[in-house]
Amino acid sequence: MAVRSDLRNVAIIAHVDHGKTTLVDGMLWQSGAFREHQDVGERVMDSNDIERERGITILAKNTAISLPGINGAPPTVVNVVDTPGHADFGGEVERALTMVDGALLLVDASEGPLPQTRFVLRKALAAKLPVIVVVNKIDRPDARIAEVVEETLDLLIDLGADDAQIDLPVLYTVAKEGTATLDLDTPGTDLLPLFQTILDHVPAPTHDPDHPFQALVTNLDSSKYVGRLALCRIQHGTVKRGQTVAWCRHDGTIENVKLSELYLTDALDRVPAEEAGPGDLIAVAGIAEVTIGETLADANDPRPLPVITVDEPSLGMTLGVNTSPLAGRSGNKLTARLIESRLQQ
Template sequence: MIRNDLRNIAIIAHVDHGKTTLVDEMLKQGGVFRENQEVADRVMDNNDLERERGITILAKNTAAYYKDVKINIIDTPGHADFGGEVERVLKMVDGVLLLVDAFEGPMPQTRFVLQKALDLGHRVIVVVNKIDRPDARTDEIADEVLELLLDLDASEEQLDSPVVYCSGRDGTASLSPYQPGKDLQPLFETILEYIPAPQGDETAPLQMLVSSLDYNEYVGRICIGRIDRGSMKVGQEVAITDYYQKDKTTRGKIATMFQFDGLKRVPVEEAKVGDIISISGLENITIGHTLTDVNCPEPLPFVRISEPTVEMTFSVNDSPFAGKEGKFVTSRHLRDRLYKELLKDVSLRVEDTDTTEAFKVSGRGEMHLSILIETMRREGYEFQVSTPRVLFKEIGGKLHEPMEHLVVDVPEESVGSVMEEMGRRKGELIHMAPQGNRMRVEFSIPSRG
C-alpha cells in the first residue's frame, strides 16, 4: 500500500543556517496558522534556551498541508552534541531537505548528518537558503554540495538531487538563483514530486520502532515513532520488544494516541502505515523498542546511540551560601531530577558515586551538559559541578580518546597563526583549500584540548 496523501521529511542543516525560520514559513504557507494570526519567529524553537541561543536542541515534529497531502516535517538539531537525536529521527522519514547557507556552504555537522541520511538510502533535496544575502555565492554553493555528495559516496539517484533556492526570511523559493520566487510553492512541489510516499502492508502484523521520547507529568512517558507495518488503535494490546534482547518482551495497552498537526498534537483513534504518532500509556518503554502485534513479536533493528565523550560531577552545594539560590537543594532532589532526564535524553549517562552527595553525569559534549545544567538551574535546582573531564576508552588493549573534526574559515593572512595555535593543542592538519579570499582549514584535534 502506498500512502500518496502523506510525505515524511527531515530537515538537515548546520547551526544558524535558517532551518527553523524556513519551517516557520512552511507552516504559515501550509495553512497551519490563520491568516490574521500573529506568529512569533522561530515557533519551532519553543524551549527558552533554544530561543536565547538561536539553536535547536531537541528534534521537533510538525506537519504542514499542500494540495491535500500532509507533509510531516521533522526539524533536527544542527549542533554536534545533539547528533544522537538526528540519527534516530532519520529512521522515521523517507527523504531529507539539505539546507545550506548561500554564503557559508556545507559545514562539518551538515556532513555528519548527511552521511547518515545517505547510508539509509534517503533521497535529498538541496535547499540553498538565504539567497537574499548580499554576499551569497549561489552557483559555487550548488557545486560544493555536489562535491560533498560525491565525497560521501552518494548513489547515482542521490547525486541527481534537485536544487531549490530559498529565502526563509521572505518565505520565497525558486528553481533558479536568478529568478526570484513569490512563495514556497516550488519547494512544496519538489517535495511531492521527489520524496517517495510511505509504503507498507497495512494488513500485516503491527511494527513500530520508537525513535524519540517525551515526558509529561500527567501521562508519564510518551513515545514517538513511525508505523512501519500494520495499523494501531487506541485500547489495543501490544508487545514491547527489543531487537538486541529478544527474551525481554513485555506487554502494554495504548492509552492515547496523537498525530502531529501544525504545532499541535491531535488525538486520533487509529493510525496506519507511514503515520508518525506519539503514544502514552506504556511504562518502561525506551528508544529502540519496537511495538509489535502480540501474536507476532518481530522487533526492528535499531541505530545504537553515540557514546558520551565528556563527564562532569554534579554534587550537592556545600558552600557557605548553600540554599540561597534554589528551591531543590538535597541529594534526593538532585538524583531524582537527573534520573528523570534519562527518560527523554538517551545520549546522557548518570552514575551514582561512592558518596550519596555526588553523581557522575556524562554526555556528548560540553554544550550537551551545559544545556542540562542551565535547564535545571532555571527549574530551581541548586547544585555544584566539577570541570568537564574527557572520557577515555580502551580498545584492543590501547587507551583511546575522543577526537573532534575542526573546520576554521579565516582570511589568508591569519592561516599561519591559526596553524600555530592548533599545533599547541595537538591538532593535525587534514585539509586546506581557498574559498574566495579566505582559507578553509580542517584539523583533527583531541577533545581534551
C-alpha cells in the first residue's frame, strides 16, 4: 500500500461546549489561514444559524489546515472534521468518522468526559481510530487535570479499547488562548505541540496505486450555482473535473455520470480543483439525485464500497409519579390572550 505523507484526516470528539470549535479556530489562525486584520468572527466552523446561536455543532463539517514543514517534515494538509457532540445526531457522527484516520478526544479539565463524549468515542474505537487526548481549559480555577486524565483512560478501557488505543499521547490546552503543551510543568506558548502530535500519531492515508477510483458519498450539500454537492473521501485512485465516473446506487444499479465540478477545501473555503487523489475530502457536482452512502467509482471498473451503518433513531422515556408542588392543580389561563395578560401584570 502507498502512503500520502502530505495529508492527515482527523476528527474532533467532545461533549457540548468543551471547546472543540474554539480549538479549531486557534489552529486556523496559527496556521496562517487568516490575514492579521481579517474579520472572521468567533466559532468560524459553526456555519448553521442554530450552531452559531448556541455554540454547538450539529452538522459534521471539515476545514483544511495547511501546515508548513514542521521539524523537517514536508508541508502537510490537515483536514479537521468537526463532529456533532450529540447522540441525537448519530448519523452525522458515523459519516464523519468514515472520512478520518484518527481522532482528537477533547475533554474539559473540570468536567471530564461526559455522556455524549462516550457515544462518539465508542464509534471511533469501533472504527479502530487512534485517539489523541486533549485536556482543554486547564486554566480553570476548578480544574482537576490528573483526575480527568484518569477518568478518560478508565472510559477508554470501559469501551473496550485495545492496548494500542490506550497507549496514547495526552496534550493540555487552553483553546481560547491558542496554547498547548505535552508537559504541565512547561506552559504552552502556541499550538505547535498539537500540530506535531497530529503528524506523529494520526496515520497518513493509505491506498493501492493499482486500484481503480473509489469514493464514498458521506454527506450532501448544495450550491445555488451548481446544485447538489456530494461530499466524499477518495479511497483509491484519482479523479478530475469533467471526468465520467460510475454512480453506484443503493438499489444496485450503476449509471455513468459526468462530474461538472470538483472542489477541495482550503481553510474554510471550498475551492475549485482540477484533480484530487487518495485521502482527499472532496465535493463534486453533476449528480442531481445522489444520496448518502452511494459510491462513485471508475467508469470502466465500478466497485461499490460498503454502505455506512447508522444507528436507528430511538426514543427514551422515564415514567414516574408527579412530585411537583403543583401536582393535581390545573390552571385557568388557557389561551394565549389570557397568558399574555397575566404576564403583563
